[in-house]
Amino acid sequence: MSGxxxxxxxxxxxxxxxxxxxxxxxxxxxxxxxxxxxxLEARDIDALVVASESDFFTLQLNPAALIxxxxxxxxxxxxxxxxxxxxGHLAVHAGxxxxxxxxxxxxxxxxxxxxxxHLPGAAVGALYGLSFDAWTDGMTGVDATSLYALSVQAFMExxxxxxxxFAAIAVRNRGNARANPNAHLPLDIAAADVAASxxxxxxYRRLDCSPLSDGAACVILAGAAGLPDGGAGRAxxxxxxxxxxxxxxxxxxxxxxxxxxGVAMRRALAEAGATVSEIGLAEIxxxxxxxxxxxxxxxxxxxxxxxAEREGVFAADGALxxxxxxxxxxxxxxxxATGVAQVLACAxxxxxxxxxxxxxxxxxxxxxxxxxGVATLNAVSLLEGAR
Amino acid sequence: xxYRLTLDYTVPEGTLAPxxxxxxxxxxxxxxxxxxxxxxxxxxxxxxxxxxxxxxWQALTGRARVVRxxxxxxxxxxxxxFDGADELATVALANxxxxxxxxxxxxxxxxxxxxxxxxxxxxxxxx
Numbered sequence: 006m007s008g009x010x011x012x013x014x015x016x017x018x019x020x021x022x023x024x025x026x027x028x029x030x031x032x033x034x035x036x037x038x039x040x041x042x043x044x045l046e047a048r049d050i051d052a053l054v055v056a057s058e059s060d061f062f063t064l065q066l067n068p069a070a071l072i073x074x075x076x077x078x079x080x081x082x083x084x085x086x087x088x089x090x091x092x093g094h095l096a097v098h099a100g101x102x103x104x105x106x107x108x109x110x111x112x113x114x115x116x117x118x119x120x121x122x123h124l125p126g127a128a129v130g131a132l133y134g135l136s137f138d139a140w141t142d143g144m145t146g147v148d149a150t151s152l153y154a155l156s157v158q159a160f161m162e163x164x165x166x167x168x169x170x171f172a173a174i175a176v177r178n179r180g181n182a183r184a185n186p187n188a189h190l191p192l193d194i195a196a197a198d199v200a201a202s203x204x205x206x207x208x209y210r211r212l213d214c215s216p217l218s219d220g221a222a223c224v225i226l227a228g229a230a231g232l233p234d235g236g237a238g239r240a241x242x243x244x245x246x247x248x249x250x251x252x253x254x255x256x257x258x259x260x261x262x263x264x265x266x267g268v269a270m271r272r273a274l275a276e277a278g279a280t281v282s283e284i285g286l287a288e289i290x291x292x293x294x295x296x297x298x299x300x301x302x303x304x305x306x307x308x309x310x311x312x313a314e315r316e317g318v319f320a321a322d323g324a325l326x327x328x329x330x331x332x333x334x335x336x337x338x339x340x341x342a343t344g345v346a347q348v349l350a351c352a353x354x355x356x357x358x359x360x361x362x363x364x365x366x367x368x369x370x371x372x373x374x375x376x377x378g379v380a381t382l383n384a385v386s387l388l389e390g391a392r
Numbered sequence: 393x394x395y396r397l398t399l400d401y402t403v404p405e406g407t408l409a410p411x412x413x414x415x416x417x418x419x420x421x422x423x424x425x426x427x428x429x430x431x432x433x434x435x436x437x438x439x440x441x442x443x444x445x446x447x448x449w450q451a452l453t454g455r456a457r458v459v460r461x462x463x464x465x466x467x468x469x470x471x472x473x474f475d476g477a478d479e480l481a482t483v484a485l486a487n488x489x490x491x492x493x494x495x496x497x498x499x500x501x502x503x504x505x506x507x508x509x510x511x512x513x514x515x516x517x518x519x
Contacts, residue, residue: 255480
């Protein structure tokens with residue numbers, strides 16, 4: 006068990022910024038609110054881990070040094086972590102490792118991304134193509150939706166999952182987002198709206214896809230001894246796991262299954278000393294509606310996820326509520342901030358102080374799942390509530 | 393503020409240079425693992441099946457069958473199995489209006505890297 010406490014955290018709204026604010030403003034807002042939430046002062050922070058997917062988006066190389074300076078932090082250990090869509094979650098792991106190794110007492114993990122406001126959507130899409138194998142995939146002009154579509158087609162064939170299942174997820178996650186004041190797409194929609202939205206790449210339609218968002222999120226990690234009150238009442242990171250898969254989809258034995266997630270999950274469960282049945286809440290990387298089902302399947306959360314989906318297991322009032330934040334589909338996806346926000350949501354839910362739709366009874370464990378590529382680089386964390 | 397950045401990369405192709413040279417001529421050059429015999433296309437410098445590092449170039453016919461395809465506003469793409477290859481490859485479809493399930497590798501437009509498949513009837517002879 007890691008024993009790393011999520012001492013506090015905060016996030017900005019995730020959306021397409023139209024208020025004239027910029028990435029540095031969001032970073033400051035998330036950081037200082039997180040420090041305050043942790044009942045600390047900025048001078049208590051001795052390490053900063055910044056997550057940002059791409060310098061193409063931020064137009065800022067060496068962002069950790071810049072952000073530390075912006076925050077008025079000097080003489081601290083600062084680094085940037087990047088792993089595609091998993092950047093924020095991997096940064097949390099890096100921060101936790103610093104605490105566990107005794108190399109820092111209180112680490113701020115700050116994820117940020119101007120995915121929406123800096124560049125036109127087509128330019129962002131072209132850059133995302135380079136997050137697969139740039140030499141064989143990206144330079145053909147392939148887009149993320151097409152690669153996810155090729156993957157989910159195989160999943161549908163093997164499991165019987167259908168577009169109705171995906172539409173139900175697209176509707177539900179947007180509905181969950183309606184209780185989240187930081188959500189990008191809090192929508193009151195029906196399956197018919199999903200079916201009527203334009204086809205992007207079969208089987209995916211516009212409303213099956215997560216948006217490009219701007220925003221930042223921050224968590225403060227520390228050992229209990231590094232906190233004035235020993236971190237009383239706060240959740241801790243009980244287990245972490247990371248695993249990669251083959252980058253090129255066609256080289257996977259089963260292109261429709263997110264198998265490396267299972268490897269990462271088993272590592273996290275082993276570190277936590279937990280079992281799947283003890284997990285009562287999950288924030289899942291739903292870059293696409295079908296990807297949520299593929300992720301739940303890969304993580305091994307249920308034997309038959311399609312059946313579980315149809316039985317309401319993953320609904321807010323189900324046995325395993327998924328994406329009460331709204332997920333990427335509803336809350337939004339400023340890439341570097343996404344995984345940080347997922348971990349934050351899990352911690353706050355376990356502490357029964359989440360700002361959005363709360364789980365009926367906080368469970369013992371909550372799961373955060375994030376990936377880069379088409380589940381190419383997978384990060385999993387199990388958070389445990391204070392007992 | 394507005395800021396315009398124009399980038400013009402020159403990327404050395406290293407070990408894979410023979411593959412890219414062939415690709416620019418519309419030829420398929422795979423890598424065959426000396427240890428386990430797995431034939432990879434696109435080629436891998438390290439075998440994905442056994443980790444072997446001794447790979448030999450192997451010419452393929454360039455013909456492939458489309459296993460799955462996805463059409464988007466950015467083009468049409470597919471997972472295809474090239475004759476002689478042990479794994480699927482992601483390809484861009486050069487003539488996306490066609491619906492055939494087979495095709496042959498063609499030189500990429502503008503000498504860009506990536507695999508481009510021209511769909512055609514299986515009995516067409518373009519050798």
